[in-house]
Amino acid sequence: MWRWFHQWGSPKFFYHRSGALIPVLALASGLILGAGVFWGLLIAPADYQQGESVRIMYVHVPAAILAQSSYAMMAVMALISLIWRLKIADAAVQAVAPIGACITLLALATGSLWGKPMWGTYWVWDARLTSTLILFFLFAGVLALRNAAGQSQTAGRAASVLAVIGLINLPIIKYSVDWWFTLHQPASFTLTEAPAMPFSMWGPLLVMVVGFYCWFFLTWLIRLRHEIVRREVRSDWVQQMMKQ
Amino acid sequence: MMLLLRELKIMLRSPAGAIQSLMFAVLVITLFPLAITPDPDQLEPLGIGLIWVVMLLSCLLAADKSLASDYADGSLEQMVLSHYPLWWVCLVKSMAHWVSCALPLLLMAPVLGAMLAMTSENIVWLMASLVLGIPDFKFVLYLGRHADGWIESKQCVAANLDRPISGANLDPWYPVGDDWGRGLLWLHVGRLAVSIACDLALCDGHSRKNSG
Numbered sequence: 248m249w250r251w252f253h254q255w256g257s258p259k260f261f262y263h264r265s266g267a268l269i270p271v272l273a274l275a276s277g278l279i280l281g282a283g284v285f286w287g288l289l290i291a292p293a294d295y296q297q298g299e300s301v302r303i304m305y306v307h308v309p310a311a312i313l314a315q316s317s318y319a320m321m322a323v324m325a326l327i328s329l330i331w332r333l334k335i336a337d338a339a340v341q342a343v344a345p346i347g348a349c350i351t352l353l354a355l356a357t358g359s360l361w362g363k364p365m366w367g368t369y370w371v372w373d374a375r376l377t378s379t380l381i382l383f384f385l386f387a388g389v390l391a392l393r394n395a396a397g398q399s400q401t402a403g404r405a406a407s408v409l410a411v412i413g414l415i416n417l418p419i420i421k422y423s424v425d426w427w428f429t430l431h432q433p434a435s436f437t438l439t440e441a442p443a444m445p446f447s448m449w450g451p452l453l454v455m456v457v458g459f460y461c462w463f464f465l466t467w468l469i470r471l472r473h474e475i476v477r478r479e480v481r482s483d484w485v486q487q488m489m490k491q
Numbered sequence: 492m493m494l495l496l497r498e499l500k501i502m503l504r505s506p507a508g509a510i511q512s513l514m515f516a517v518l519v520i521t522l523f524p525l526a527i528t529p530d531p532d533q534l535e536p537l538g539i540g541l542i543w544v545v546m547l548l549s550c551l552l553a554a555d556k557s558l559a560s561d562y563a564d565g566s567l568e569q570m571v572l573s574h575y576p577l578w579w580v581c582l583v584k585s586m587a588h589w590v591s592c593a594l595p596l597l598l599m600a601p602v603l604g605a606m607l608a609m610t611s612e613n614i615v616w617l618m619a620s621l622v623l624g625i626p627d628f629k630f631v632l633y634l635g636r637h638a639d640g641w642i643e644s645k646q647c648v649a650a651n652l653d654r655p656i657s658g659a660n661l662d663p664w665y666p667v668g669d670d671w672g673r674g675l676l677w678l679h680v681g682r683l684a685v686s687i688a689c690d691l692a693l694c695d696g697h698s699r700k701n702s703g
């Protein structure tokens with residue numbers, strides 16, 4: 248176990264081994280997202296109350312789930328880099344922050360587009376929406392801290408500390424629909440119970456969620472590999488690779 | 492033309508300044524519903540004034556950057572000494588600054604308005620007043636900066652304060668659609684006055700340049 252941890256923690260090992268994953272992830276995310284979009288937008292039935300606008304769900308829900316789990320991942324990486332000073336974990340934090348910010352923005356934007364026909368307004372300051380907006384600010388804050396002082400270690404550490412502290416926002420987002428009175432409906436999708444909607448609707452939703460995850464890991468891996476090369480550009484193995 | 496391209500290129504290479512002022516605007520607007528009330532009925536009348544003030548502050552945040560680095564590395568001096576007339580340099584620099592700072596803020600304004608529960612009709616009026624009003628910020632700022640005086644930006648805030656006042660003066664009028672026009676007219680008059688003042692300052696700068 249520890250051997251595995253140390254091996255994958257080495258930038259060189261990680262760079263050489265992770266290259267093989269990229270075509271697999273690219274193929275998987277292309278196929279799964281394509282299938283999900285096709286199933287969700289063309290085949291799945293329209294809702295009897297919401298009509299066609301229910302299809303926004305097939306982007307909104309995966310984006311919202313991914314936004315939160317990418318934050319959790321960023322915070323774990325930040326914690327690892329704070330405790331064990333693992334170089335690759337710090338690079339991973341830097342690679343995941345912009346993707347997470349974009350995904351959170353996507354979740355907010357699709358949510359407000361969905362809110363207009365359903366609630367009659369693009370935006371309300373209720374708990375779920377506000378806490379998701381704060382999630383976006385946290386991503387943006389990590390990004391800003393990283394860029395503020397260039398590549399210095401202090402900037403990385405400050406960003407990591409912010410990422411770890413911001414972790415407290417995740418349970419707030421999760422339980423906001425139960426704790427406060429809110430317009431946002433409670434989760435319609437849990438791991439433990441069978442969903443309340445018919446299979447013809449949760450099927451494509453599940454496919455989209457899996458597709459979003461594949462796409463996320465693909466972009467994250469590409470960014471992380473770039474970041475590793477950029478940081479290790481003076482080391483022997485990168486120099487050798489450049490010569491070839 | 493080359494100058495405009497140069498300014499835009501600088502802006503594209505480091506978009507951090509524009510993003511920073513944009514994020515600042517969004518963050519400040521977010522604080523108000525959290526601090527006052529999330530109730531749309533109470534937020535709605537505050538919207539226009541809040542957005543005007545936030546726009547002013549964000550513009551100031553970015554404005555310092557557009558001149559400070561040029562001043563530091565001496566390229567601003569080169570521009571002033573170049574064979575282009577000074578008003579042209581000012582105009583191009585303000586245009587570039589408008590594209591890099593005001594345009595994102597303007598595009599953000601309807602989103603902020605929607606977040607403050609403004610009706611879409613009022614958002615249209617807000618946009619109109621901002622389109623007319625924001626160049627004033629720039630002109631006043633550049634007035635302070637370019638007239639060889641190098642006024643500190645704090646003084647520019649003071650000089651700028653009349654803008655949000657006349658901008659937010661639209662506030663009591665806005666339920667009556669017609670009176671919006673009057674407010675916009677005043678803004679326009681204000682802008683003309685500011686640009687005349689700008690011209691005078693530039694003439695002054697010119698004469699100093701020629702004599703010195």
